[in-house]
Amino acid sequence: MKLIEHSDLDILMRVLRGEGYTVVGPTVRDGAIVLAELTGADQLPTGWGVEADAGRYRLVARDDEMTFGHAAGPGSWKSFLHPAHERLTTAEWDESGLVFHAAAEPPPRYAFLGVRPCDLAAMGVLDGVLARGAYPDPSYTARRDGVFVIAVNCTEPGSTCFCVSMGGGPKAGAGYDLAMTERLDEHGHRYLVDAGSTAGQQVLDRLPHRPAEPTDVAGADADLSAAAEKMGRAMPEVDLRQLLADNRESPHWDDIASRCLSCANCTMVCPTCFCTTTEDVTDLTGDHAERWRRWDSCFNLDFSYLHGGEVRTSTASRYRQWISHKLSTWHDQFGTSGCVGCGRCIAWCPAGIDITEEAAKLVDSHD
Secondary structure, rough: EEEEEEHHHHHHHHHHHHHOHHHHHHEOOEEEEEEEOOOOHHHHHOOEEEEEOOOOEEEEOOOOOOOOOOOOOOOOOOHHHHHHHEEEEEEEEEEEEEEEEOOOOOOEEEEEEOOOOOHHHHHHHHHHHHHOOOOOOOOHHHHHOOOOEEEEEEOOOOOOHHHHHHHOOOOOOOOEEEEEEEOOOEEEEEEEEEEHHHHHHHHHHHOOOOOOOOHHHHHHHHHHHHHHHOOOOOOOOHHHHHHHHHHOOOOOHHHHHOOOOOOOOHHHHOOOHHHHHEEEEOOOOOEEEEEEEEEEOOHHHHHHHEEEOOOOOOHHHHHHHHHHHHHHHHHHHHHOOOOOOHHHHHHHOOOOOOOHHHHHHHHHOOO
């Protein structure tokens, strides 16, 4: 473990930018902590925190100068690896006939600064779906390959967080180049840094640093242990795969449907939902056409459309599809859960529907 000072974050960003990376990290914008390209450490959300609950998210000023003392915002790193709207191909007529072109431009070389452990786990889930399967997605792999990941261990979970019960935190698992734990006390504002790759070690070697004191390591471990004990929520300690399989005909789905707006907010903010649709557009002359891919959702009525009509016509069936896939059949497809416990779907549901609460109600009704 090494220690770097808070003021060294600017040096870190300069090193990364000098290596050709586009640095992306959290910043305050439009009343929320969002992810955006950063050029300096002064753009980080120092002194800002978040209050979140079911259907509620508020940016609040902290009483200290912590930089990463906030829970997940509405955006996730998925937006940069698997964009919400992406042009795939173009086609146009010329003297030789109809010519097709791959429309994708070379993606930026990203460095992600401030990846929460739940989001690091989510990136691993997306890797399993879009990169390591039988048919890797070329757009995703082009963006994902070579990403430099700087994780930040979570010492202050939000009230909608339940990563411990899903194995997603509060300490970063595998997949980072550098992992930092923020410390702010009478001894100063600093970060314990651990290198998880050769590339991470090379960057760390270029920063001013010193060996971590045993007291700092012990203090950081205590902070992480305390964070694990104060999660705002938790999934029921049952076999969720079997729970969902046993409750396909539960009347509770109708109860959820009476509150669910089928708006798809939960799938849009989810860091692991990956469903898309394709659209073809043309200009008025018919000489130029484009094919675009955009995010879609199992909550949309047309998502399950086949010849003859929609497969899932009711809100109850669409919510059941989403939660059953996320917590149960994802295991069968990809060997893991599709949920990392970030809590975004709870905070950003306008009806305040809580996935952990609905799972607990299924347990109660099944008993």
